[in-house]
Amino acid sequence: MMTTVKDVAKKANVSPSTVSRVINDHPSISSETKQRVRKIMDAMGYYPNITARNLGTQRANSLGVILPPLDSRERLGNPLYLELLNAVNETAAEFQVTTAVASADNSQTLLENVTRMHRQKQVDGFILAYSEKDDPVVDYLYHHQVPFTLIGRPAKRETDIVYVDNDNQLLGKQATEHLLAKGHKNILFVSNVNQEVIFFERYFGYQEAMMLQGLPTHPPLTMLQPEDYTQFPELIKETGATALVVIDDIFALRMIQLATLHGYKVPDGLSVISFNNSIFATLVHPYLTTIDIDISDLGRLSTQKLMEQINHQQSSGVQLVVPHHLIQRETVRTI
Template identity: 65%
Template sequence: MSITVKEVAKKAGVATSTVSRVINDHPSISEETKKKVRKVMEELGYVPNMAARNLGKQIASAIGVILPPLDSKERLGNPFYLETIESVNEEASLAQMSVAVASAPDFDTLLENVKRMHLQKQVDGFILTYSVNHDPVIEYLHQNQIPFTLIGQPYQYEENIVYVDNDNQLLGKQATQFLIDRGHERILFATNTTRENLYFERFFGYQKALMMANFPTWPAVTFEKPEDYLDFEETLKTIKPTALVVIDDLFAVRIMQLANMYGYKVPENLSVISFNNSIFSTLTHPYITSIDVDVALLGKLATQKLLDQLNRRLSEGVKVIVPHRLILRETVIETELMDKTD
């Protein structure tokens, strides 16, 4: 026999309408009352009829997670997105909501998927896991006033958008300063993306650290075309860097393999530091020195801020910064300990 709302209300000593508001996480109910009612629901084994609730409120009780176009092996294999989905799903389940994922090989198809999810009321709002310039998806969400939270820093509408991010410029600066403090002066920045805002911010931070130390800066070494990988050998020979700042751990693994093929060994004559502290940082030796961006907290806070919008507890743009920490491993050594290359 199923437990009813009336039975929950009677045991909790509240009105049935109060129980309904707790189920819907209504802001008019105090946290103390919510905790008390939820405890009684758990004790009695009460499960809300979500289908009836959703029909009455015309909501889906679902969150859409939008991934960037998965147009490369690096994107497909990047654990950042899987870790984000896992974190969002965990937080959404606490609010008795499910998660749907929007993905596509290109922006046009991705936009169509997002439009369909919204117009068919499959989701109540979205979490956007990337930030690129001239993105038709974020333009559609903003122009149609669809609730969404951005993981990353927006290119525009900063005063209106709710976003959760690390201080990526500070990340780039601190990663580079960490190398400078160990005697490195000829430092390159390597990336396989130049569209995302985190690239610009981390690269600006890299430039800032070197300029403040009165050391030379170079354009970012980009790897977006097949020939870029061949050109890397000439770049190493010409600039003779002692260290690299790499956009993320997954790409750092690729760069280390490439450098090794061209006669460099990490860290013996080339130090490497990257970002995210993903599983790739400790898959093979040498383990990668990396800055942990706390992906789980990014996903958790992004979900909470979206729920705040859905429950009308948040109506204006909000910026939330997630702290980071450097994880020292094996790919960075002091220059005086390095082997000299020809």
């Protein structure tokens, strides 16, 4: 025999209307009561009729996760997004909602996908897994007043957009300071993106650390085209660089391959530090010295903040900074 709302209410010693409000995540019910009733629902094997619930509340009871344009092999294979999706899924399940993913290989198609999901009411709001300059997706969500949380600092409208982030300028500064503390004085900042907000922030952090020590800063070494890679050995010779601050772990591995190809052994000839502490950091030797940004926490908090907006519990313009920590491994040597 199927378990009903009345059965759950009787077991939880509450009214059927209270169980219905728990199902609909109504703000009038305390979080303690919601947790207790949901545990009883799980134990009794009760699953609400989502279709009926959605018709009653005019909600999709689903969140959209927008991945950045997957326009490179590095982005396509980045485990960061899988970790993020896992954290979002787990947190969404606590709110009794599902998740859907919007992805594409260019920003125009991505915008079309997001527009369709919004207009067809497939989701109640979005988590944007990246932050870029002049992003048409952010502009669309903002102008259509769609609830969304941004992972990363917004390029504009900082006081109006709800976002969660690490302090990426501090990350860039601390990565560079780690190299400076190991005796490196000629350091380059290397990236395969140049429009993402994290690129600007981490590069500014690099500049700050170098300038505070009275050392020269170099323009960022951005590897966007195949010809950029061919200039690498000349740039290392010209600058006399002994260390690289690299935008993330996957690209750091690519840079280690490139350095090895041109006769620079890591860390003996060239030290490397990167960010994210992804699974790739310890897949091959030398293990990467990297900064852990706690991507699971970013996913969890971004989901919570989106649900608060959907439930009209949170004003706009909230910033949450997620802590980070440096993990020393094998790619930085002391001079």
